[in-house]
Amino acid sequence: MITILAGGTGSVKLIRGLSKLSEDMTIISNVGDNIWLYGLYVCPDIDTILYGLAGVLDERRGWGIKGDSFECLAQLKKLGAPAWFSLGDRDIATHLLRTSMIKSGKSLLEVTTLMRDRYSIAAKVIPAADSEVTTRIMTGRGEMHLQEFWVKYRGTPKVTGVRYDGADKAVANQDVIVAIRNSDAVIVAPANPVSSIGPIIALADLRQELMQNREKVIAVSPLIGGKAFNGPAVKYMKALGLESSPVGVAQYYRDFVGKFVISRGDHRFASRIEALNMRVYETNITMKGKQDEVRLAGDILNRIKK
């Protein structure tokens, strides 16, 4: 049994690869980028994982449903509503169902499990917490929701800090704790450490459980050299005073990660990561197509067995 800590776009490739090789898989999804829009509860990372595993993800964008239309959004624009977040028409069905179930008393986990069943997804998908934990970005233009920073302002404002609103009061889903405890390995996906993994490890009980299982936690670097595969990882890392390299990511994870996977071309960083009491594995961590996803997943599973 394996457990994966995951964000959205960056994580889904490895998750898909692992799903082809492992039958017993639990995915712990980030909830920090969830946002309320037009009265709807939108959970981008949960949806990207579900759509990715169901084979309906828009691969070009890395989010939303492939072939979706945006008629509702166009109409909202006509009515003068703020329309900076592109919700597709079919995607809106997910948010409508989720919001109505939550309003009638269901938990985010119950809603996610229903969606997973409807898509016949074998892997368990568990939101890190049922209560709201929201990633807020401190910028030169003031504090804002992560989606406002990334989508509305296109990631341009200067970032001075990041905080996870609600994390101090939130408790992790119990299924998450049990999954970490019972898994043969816990994989930290190559996701943005600050905005995708950060909100998950900000939950004190979850972090504690990971720390107690450090030897079986294996993280895949989301950076090659000083560059992230996509998104603003480097910008957030710099704001937190972290070195923008695989070493900076390893330092951020040092309390709860025992094994760290880096690109073969990043061999020069290996000794500094080993000095954090981590075992370092070097391989090709680029995933350009479905074959790459399965290759990297296989590589990681082989390392776990050793």
Ligand code: FO1
């Ligand atoms: N990202 C964008 O850059 N622009 C969008 O308009 C946008 C809409 C959107 C709608 C649904 C959804 O699930 C994700 C969406 N994303 C969009 C992606 C999202 O902002 C982030 O990339 C994730 O939250 C990070 O994992």
